Amino acid sequence: MNTFDELNEIFRKVFYDDDIKITREHTSEDVDGWDSLSHLNLVVSVEKHFGIKFNDAEIAKWKNVGELYDSLVDLLQKK
Secondary structure, three states, X not given: OOHHHHHHHHHHHHOOOOOOOOOOOOOHHHXXXXXXXXXXXXXXXXXHHHOOOOOHHHHHHOOOHHHHHHHHHHHHHHO
């Protein structure tokens, strides 16, 4: 399983939807139930799963799943 697939699995767990198939272009408007609270749950779940920590400024810049993924890959490469 690649990193993007692992991220997709986290989305499925956080949003309780086994049918979610994220793309880089997905935004909060594309996923049912993606609000500010579930966003926090998503970030924490990603951090725990991959053993990384995003900074607040980085999180605030994300406009879509692709930007979240790029930040994740960048942190994993620095690890």
